[in-house]
Amino acid sequence: MTTARGLLARTGLPQRESEVLLLSLLGRDRGWLFAHGDAPIAQHCEGAFMEWVQRRQKGEPLAYILGEREFWSLPLRVTPDVLIPRPDTEVLVEWAINLMAGEPSGHCLDLGTGSGAIALAIKHELPESRMTAVDTSDSALAVASDNGQRLGLEVEWLQGSWFEPVAGRSFDLIVSNPTYIRNDDAHLQLGDLPAEPALALRGGTDGLDSIRHLVAGARAVLRPGGSFLVEHGWDQGAAVRALMDQHGWQGVATRRDLSGHERVTYGCLG
Numbered sequence: 395m396t397t398a399r400g401l402l403a404r405t406g407l408p409q410r411e412s413e414v415l416l417l418s419l420l421g422r423d424r425g426w427l428f429a430h431g432d433a434p435i436a437q438h439c440e441g442a443f444m445e446w447v448q449r450r451q452k453g454e455p456l457a458y459i460l461g462e463r464e465f466w467s468l469p470l471r472v473t474p475d476v477l478i479p480r481p482d483t484e485v486l487v488e489w490a491i492n493l494m495a496g497e498p499s500g501h502c503l504d505l506g507t508g509s510g511a512i513a514l515a516i517k518h519e520l521p522e523s524r525m526t527a528v529d530t531s532d533s534a535l536a537v538a539s540d541n542g543q544r545l546g547l548e549v550e551w552l553q554g555s556w557f558e559p560v561a562g563r564s565f566d567l568i569v570s571n572p573t574y575i576r577n578d579d580a581h582l583q584l585g586d587l588p589a590e591p592a593l594a595l596r597g598g599t600d601g602l603d604s605i606r607h608l609v610a611g612a613r614a615v616l617r618p619g620g621s622f623l624v625e626h627g628w629d630q631g632a633a634v635r636a637l638m639d640q641h642g643w644q645g646v647a648t649r650r651d652l653s654g655h656e657r658v659t660y661g662c663l664g
Contacts, residue, residue, distance in 0.1 A: 396440055399431040405447045411456060415446045418460050466515035470541050475533035475591060479511040482651040483571050486625050486658045487515045489649060490569050493621050498522045500566035503615065505556055505608065506530075510538030510549065512569055517547045525549040528559050531591075556604075557611050564617045571625040572604035601627055602637070609637045613663060621662045631656030 398416060405412040413427060419442055420426075420435075435443070446459050457463040457478045463470055465479035466487055472478055490512075494500050499522045504513040507527035517525045527549050529535050535551050542549045552559035605624060612622045622643070626634050631648045638646045643661030651657035 396435050397432045398427060398435055401435055401440060401443060404444075407447060407450055411450060412447070414456060415450065415459065416443055419443050419446065463509075465509075465511045466518065468511075468514060468518060468541075468545060470509050470511055470514070471537060471544070472509050473533075473537055475531060476509040476537050477571075477591065479509055482653075482657055483512065483625060484515075485649055485651050486569060486571065486623050487512055487519075489658060489660065490516055490567060490623055491519050493567055493623075494520055494523055497566060499524070501526070501564075502567045502569065503560060503565040504528070505568065505570040506572050506604075507538050507551075508534050508571075510541045510551075512571060513538070513549050514541060514545060514547050516569075517549055518545070521547075526552060526560065526565070528552045528554060528556065530555050534591075556607060557615055560615055564615055565620060566617055567621050567623070568608075568612045568616060569623045570608055572608060574601045574605060574625070574627045574630060600633075601630065602633060605630075605634060606637060609634070609641050609643070609661075613641065613643075616663050618663055621660065623658055623660050625658050626656075628653075628655035628657065631659060634659045 402409065402412045402416060413424065417424060417427060419439060449459050450456065455478060457472050458474055461471060461473070463472045463479050466484055470479060490502065494502060494516070498520050501524040502516055504525065504527040507513050507529045510527060513525045513527040517523060527538060529538065530553070532553055535553055539551050605626060608624055616622065624634065635646050635648060638659065638661040644664040646659065646661045648656045648659045
């Protein structure tokens with residue numbers, strides 16, 4: 395019977411990825427591997443593990459194979475219908491929480507929610523807040539809603555394009571991680587991106603199509619003094635600030651991600 399270490403040596407994958415797959419399958423932590431690496435692995439587990447390995451070798455993201463990705467310390471279910479949550483987006487979440495801290499029962503709108511990562515992280519930190527989340531994809535909303543139910547976090551999930559489902563309503567804060575990658579960007583062929591939904595990635599010729607729409611339309615659904623936060627590409631900060639200035643946003647500012655790149659831009663209604 396094959397041992398854990400023996401299995402890991404056969405995969406041809408980076409060691410970390412092999413370990414993540416095997417330990418997730420076995421429901422063990424890395425300490426177990428150090429202490430019990432020579433333990434035999436049941437045949438049915440070996441077969442399931444090698445199936446996962448083959449999927450990874452074909453380029454399927456680890457998050458989709460495992461069906462889960464942690465974001466803001468929350469375990470979120472993810473499928474190929476949603477973008478895989480990334481640490482850079484936590485910059486937006488932290489800023490949003492700080493903005494709403496003075497009004498913890500305020501109403502926040504998350505546009506293009508995907509897995510629900512942003513909305514659920516804010517709701518988790520500010521349980522008295524009211525959260526509404528919109529996505530054009532029914533499949534994505536099904537994933538987001540399931541995440542909310544599993545985590546016991548109440549969010550209003552609405553299907554539609556950007557502001558359409560909330561016409562006539564108003565919010566204290568609008569947040570969004572929209573599509574912002576240029577259609578011809580070579581990064582779309584690298585890493586996990588080829589397997590992720592193009593609808594959640596491609597932002598037009600210059601990557602700013604969705605951001606233009608949001609910057610122009612967000613003012614109409616914000617209460618006086620309300621705030622707007624949008625995530626964008628590492629090299630788009632200046633362009634996004636210029637767009638916000640053109641549309642009369644006040645206090646425009648940008649914060650950097652963990653790598654030091656401009657990542658989230660803010661504006662408020664004067």
